[in-house]
Structure formats: C-alpha cells, structure tokens
Amino acid sequence: MDKFFQLLDRYLIPVMTRMSEQRHLRAVRDGIISTIPLIIVGSFFLIIAFPPIPALAEAVKPYAGKILLPFRLTMGLMALYACHSIGYYLARSYKLDGVSGGVLAMAAFLLTSVPLTFEDKGLALSMEGLGGGGMFVAIVMAIFAVEVLRFTKERKLIIKMPEGVPDSVARSFEALIPAAVIIPAVWVLRDVVGFDIQRFVTELFQPLVMAGNTLGGILAPVIIITLLWATGIHGDSVVGTVARPVWLVLLDQNIAAAAAGQPIPNIAPEPFFQWFVWIGGSGATIGLVLLMLRSKSPYLRSMGRATFLPGVCNINEPVIFGVPVMLNPLLFVPFLLGPVLIATLTYFTMQLGLVTKPYILVPWTLPAPIGAYLATGGDWRAIVLVIVNIIIVTVLYYPFFQAYERKMLREEAGAIQEETK
Amino acid sequence: MNVLLVCSGGMSSAIVVKAIQSEAGKKGLAMNVKSIGAGELREQLKTGWDVVLVAPQVRHRLAEFQEAAAESGVPVALIPPQGYSPLGGAVVIAEIQKIVK
Numbered sequence: 378m379d380k381f382f383q384l385l386d387r388y389l390i391p392v393m394t395r396m397s398e399q400r401h402l403r404a405v406r407d408g409i410i411s412t413i414p415l416i417i418v419g420s421f422f423l424i425i426a427f428p429p430i431p432a433l434a435e436a437v438k439p440y441a442g443k444i445l446l447p448f449r450l451t452m453g454l455m456a457l458y459a460c461h462s463i464g465y466y467l468a469r470s471y472k473l474d475g476v477s478g479g480v481l482a483m484a485a486f487l488l489t490s491v492p493l494t495f496e497d498k499g500l501a502l503s504m505e506g507l508g509g510g511g512m513f514v515a516i517v518m519a520i521f522a523v524e525v526l527r528f529t530k531e532r533k534l535i536i537k538m539p540e541g542v543p544d545s546v547a548r549s550f551e552a553l554i555p556a557a558v559i560i561p562a563v564w565v566l567r568d569v570v571g572f573d574i575q576r577f578v579t580e581l582f583q584p585l586v587m588a589g590n591t592l593g594g595i596l597a598p599v600i601i602i603t604l605l606w607a608t609g610i611h612g613d614s615v616v617g618t619v620a621r622p623v624w625l626v627l628l629d630q631n632i633a634a635a636a637a638g639q640p641i642p643n644i645a646p647e648p649f650f651q652w653f654v655w656i657g658g659s660g661a662t663i664g665l666v667l668l669m670l671r672s673k674s675p676y677l678r679s680m681g682r683a684t685f686l687p688g689v690c691n692i693n694e695p696v697i698f699g700v701p702v703m704l705n706p707l708l709f710v711p712f713l714l715g716p717v718l719i720a721t722l723t724y725f726t727m728q729l730g731l732v733t734k735p736y737i738l739v740p741w742t743l744p745a746p747i748g749a750y751l752a753t754g755g756d757w758r759a760i761v762l763v764i765v766n767i768i769i770v771t772v773l774y775y776p777f778f779q780a781y782e783r784k785m786l787r788e789e790a791g792a793i794q795e796e797t798k
Numbered sequence: 799m800n801v802l803l804v805c806s807g808g809m810s811s812a813i814v815v816k817a818i819q820s821e822a823g824k825k826g827l828a829m830n831v832k833s834i835g836a837g838e839l840r841e842q843l844k845t846g847w848d849v850v851l852v853a854p855q856v857r858h859r860l861a862e863f864q865e866a867a868a869e870s871g872v873p874v875a876l877i878p879p880q881g882y883s884p885l886g887g888a889v890v891i892a893e894i895q896k897i898v899k
Contacts, residue, residue, distance in 0.1 A: 609854050694855060699883025
C-alpha cells in the first residue's frame with residue numbers, strides 16, 4: 378500500500394498539480410470562480426419562477442418572465458463575465474495591467490458575435506453565445522487577447538506617454554496598440570472572411586462536453602479527485618481547474634431546458650458531484666464521521682465530535698488530516714470505493730428518471746439533503762437518494778473503520794502503559 | 799503575533815484558526831490568527847502579517863504563495879498535515895514558534 382501511495386506521489390500528483398498550476402488554466406479557474414456568486418444568486422430566481430410546489434407554481438406563472446430576468450442577465454451572460462475575469466487574471470499573471478487584459482478579452486469575445494438589426498428597435502445582440510454555452514469561446518478569445526497584449530508589450534510596441542502623465546492614463550494607452558491588433562483581426566476573420574468563430578470553437582470542444590456527461594466522464598474525475606485527496610492534495614480544486622468549463626456548459630444546457638420548461642438533458646454538471654457524491658466532503662467522509670461519533674477510541678470519538686458540524690457543511694479537511702484519511706491504507710478502500718459506488722448508483726437513478734437531474738447551483742456548504750433538494754429544483758426524491766447514498770457509504774466504511782479503531786485502541790492502550798511505566 | 803492561514807477557500811482553515819486560538823489561550827500567547835482563501839493572499843499581505851501558514855491540501859501552490867509573500871518579506875511555511883485538524887493547535891503553534899522567534 379505504501380508503494381501505491383509512493384507511485385501516486387511520483388506520477389499522478391505532479392502531473393495533475395502542474396496542469397492545474399499552468400498559467401492559462403489557472404486564469405480560467407480564477408476567472409470562472411469569480412462568476413460563481415452571480416450564477417448562484419441568478420439561478421435562484423429560476424427556483425422562484427418555477428417553485429417546486431404546484432399551487433405556488435400556478436400562482437407565479439404570469440410573472441415568470443419578469444422573475445427570470447435577473448437569471449437571464451447573470452447566468453445568461455456568464456461567458457461574458459467570465460471572459461473579462463479570465464483576461465484580467467491572465468494579464469495579472471504576466472504582471473500586465475489586469476483591467477486592460479479584461480477589457481481587451483471582452484472586446485475580442487464580443488466581436489465574435491454579429492448583432493441583428495430590427496427595424497423598429499435598432500441593433501440587438503443575441504444572448505445565446507454569451508451564456509455558459511459560449512464558455513469555451515470566451516476562454517479562447519480571452520487568451521488570444523491577452524497574448525496579443527503581452528506580445529506587443531514585450532516587443533515594446535507601446536505608446537510611451539511623457540513623464541508626468543498620470544499612471545492610469547499612461548496604462549490605458551498601453552492597450553491602444555494591442556486593441557488596434559485584436560479588433561481588426563477578429564473583425565476580418567468573423568465579418569469579412571465570414572468564419573463563424575463561435576460555432577467552430579464550440580464544436581471543437583463538443584466531444585469533451587459530451588464525454589463529461591457519460592458514466593466514464595463522471596467516474597474519471599471522481600477517481601482522480603479521490604486519489605489526490607488520499608495523498609492530501611485538494612483534488613477538487615486541481616481537477617476543477619480543468620473540468621469546470623465542461624461542467625458549466627452542461628449546467629447551462631440544463632438550466633436553459635429548465636427555463637424553457639423542457640426535460641433536463643445532462644446528468645453531470647458540478648452539482649451532481651457536490652450533492653450526491655461528495656457528501657460531507659470529498660470521499661463521502663460523512664459515513665466515517667457518523668461512525669466515529671460512537672467510537673470506543675477516545676481520539677476517534679473526539680475527532681467525530683469535532684468534525685461532525687464541518688462535515689454537515691461538506692468541509693472535511695479535519696477528517697482527512699486529523700483522523701487521518703491521508704496516506705491511511707486502512708481507510709483508503711472505502712474512501713475511493715464509496716464515491717465510485719454512489720456516483721454510479723446516482724448516475725443510473727437519474728438515467729432512469731427516478732430523480733430529477735441537477736440544474737441549480739447552490740452554495741456548497743449547505744447540508745447535502747437540502748443542497749440536493751434545491752439543486753434538482755425541489756425534487757424530494759433527491760433527498761431520499763442522498764440518504765440512501767449516506768447509508769451505503771456508512772456501511773462500506775464500517776469494517777475498515779473497525780479495523781482502524783482496533784489499531785487506535787491498541788495504540789492508545791500502549792500510550793497509557795508507557796506513561797504508567 | 800499576526801498569523802495568516804491560507805487554504806483553498808478559507809473555509810477549512812477557519813477550523814484550524816479556532817484550534818490555534820484556543821491553544822494559544824491556554825499557553826497565554828497573544829496571537830491574532832486569520833484564515834483566507836488563496837485568491838485573497840496578495841491583498842492581505844499588504845496589511846502586515848508576521849507569518850503565512852499554508853494548508854497541506856494546497857501545498858502544490860506553495861511556490862506561488864512564496865512568490866506573493868516575497869514582495870513583503872513575510873515568511874511562508876507549510877502546516878504539517880497532523881496539525882491541520884481541530885485538535886492540531888499545539889502542533890501548529892510549535893511550527894509558528896520555529897519560524898518566528
């Protein structure tokens with residue numbers, strides 16, 4: 378077992394962490410994370426517009442269009458918000474002006490859209506490409522814009538302001554040349570040549586999005602995240618860096634279907650993992666915490682008490698480092714197998730339509746049954762599934778926990794003997 | 799002494815902050831401890847800290863944190879895994895005392 382952990386440490390961890398610390402991916406991660414408050418609050422309006430109680434739903438129906446507006450202008454424009462933040466963070470990582478990076482990224486992204494003309498209303502920009510579905514386009518355009526910014530700066534292709542010009546003014550002129558490159562370049566490609574950048578990029582990443590929604594696409598992140606946590610590395614943040622854009626596209630498709638009153642298409646946006654797999658935190662450690670509460674070992678019992686409330690809120694670092702689960706061969710099997718088992722079960726349960734597929738993003742620190750209920754737009758069967766999943770992992774942890782408890786009891790007895798000697 | 803704890807989102811380190819504070823209280827040490835998420839580090843460093851402690855689960859980002867702290871000359875250290883728990887206060891305080899004398 379030690380060999381196995383050594384192998385992880387030598388091969389999986391460096392590759393995964395290096396990937397997650399790659400400059401562009403890091404900017405994408407930080408940029409997308411900065412939009413999450415908008416997604417959470419925005420998609421809450423979706424629940425209000427379509428409340429889970431039929432009588433209530435009937436009552437708000439006439440106002441649904443109006444209630445949905447905050448949702449449409451936050452979630453519905455998610456890629457636009459993210460594009461600005463990605464540009465900002467990427468520019469900052471090069472020690473360039475963040476705001477210039479953000480503004481240039483946004484311009485490059487918006488130029489991939491073509492406004493429509495309405496005779497009575499003037500120009501209108503279609504929102505379709507600016508929501509989660511356009512996320513990959515936003516990422517590509519933000520990277521393009523900031524790389525141009527960096528290139529011109531490195532080649533000293535900047536307009537130097539004389540001494541005494543205020544810093545902020547001088548900085549805004551630094552973005553002049555890059556803007557004069559980016560804007561015509563995208564315009565020529567999109568509007569003169571007529572190359573549909575949005576469609577091309579979206580179709581390029583389509584296989585990735587589709588793979589993310591299969592059972593394999595669910596189990597791969599589950600296994601990698603668990604393996605990383607087993608060596609004490611923050612698996613979600615590492616894997617999320619790469620997978621979150623895919624999860625957001627899946628979420629966006631679900632949310633669009635929900636807003637249109639159609640059946641939800643995708644199983645695997647992030648809330649799937651959050652509420653049905655990572656119950657009590659990664660590794661579904663809630664099962665272990667419940668068992669520790671009544672442990673005969675004083676250490677494990679006090680650990681159980683100290684980690685119960687954080688566990689309810691899905692924070693389990695205290696379990697991972699305190700028990701510890703990290704590099705613990707006795708607890709490794711259920712730590713890996715539990716999430717794989719309940720992820721598979723949840724996948725098929727949703728595939729069969731027994732529980733609504735998740736489409737709402739809710740803050741991850743809510744207790745899992747509540748989170749699952751809200752994430753599925755108020756499906757009570759989601760609560761039942763979460764409870765079944767908790768029972769499964771608890772049963773699975775039981776024999777391994779017992780073995781570890783015996784070891785702890787022996788050590789604790791040994792420590793007392795040492796002291797009385 | 800001012801101690802800044804960094805983890806991914808500032809959630810789990812809040813639990814360790816409590817553990818450090820209660821242990822410091824027992825030992826009669828004056829300690830101001832605060833937990834933050836990785837994204838806030840650069841801003842926080844401007845406000846005067848004696849030491850930055852990095853949670854074990856984000857140890858792969860240590861270089862990035864060190865670079866950020868180098869500008870203000872604040873020492874950065876890893877929290878040993880066994881200290882990163884509600885019962886790990888003593889371990890972390892020993893670590894702090896090793897760095898800041």
